Amino acid sequence: MTTPRLANAELAVMERLWKEGRLTARRLRDLLYPDTTRSAHGTIQRLLQRLEDKGFVHRDASLGTQLFSARISRESYASARLEALAARITGGSLVPMITQLMEERKLEPEEIERLREILEEG
The missing domain is CATH 1.10.1220 (Arc Repressor Mutant)
Structure with a gap:
């Protein structure tokens, strides 16, 4: 299986997950877009969904809050x-x-x- 190439924005999300471990979408937004408006939350959600679809990210909702972590090192x-x-x-x-x-x-x-x-x- 070929590992797909990540776009720059996707790679930025993955870098944070590799560095920090499990994070919420809100925490990712705060780390990646510290001085932004609410629209960045939708951007993060779309990036996480794309990464999940590509098999790079795992979503854990077992604690009531969705936590995201890297599936690939x-x-x-x-x-x-x-x-x-x-x-x-x-x-x-x-x-x-x-x-x-x-x-x-x-x-x-x-x-x-x-x-x-x-x-x-x-």
Whole structure:
């Protein structure tokens, strides 16, 4: 199954859910649109519904208040998007992408060390 790409507004909601855990729609609205009018509540509701339809968000109404949480981890989403990008631009190989990042010194020493560990384990 292919993980769908998230629009910027959807990704902003997911970022909050990944960071904060379970949140109400009102709390999400307050975090994402702190200086806004009531219309932002409808926007948040629509975004949450779209994310739920795509399988990214779980809605829990068991406590009387609807709480929303992420169904997919940030790491899983990032991995799926990287694989999709690699499929489009490098025939599915991540090696050219990692090589470019290393050559341009875009990776921190800890990240390079983690890559070494992964390669040695594999």
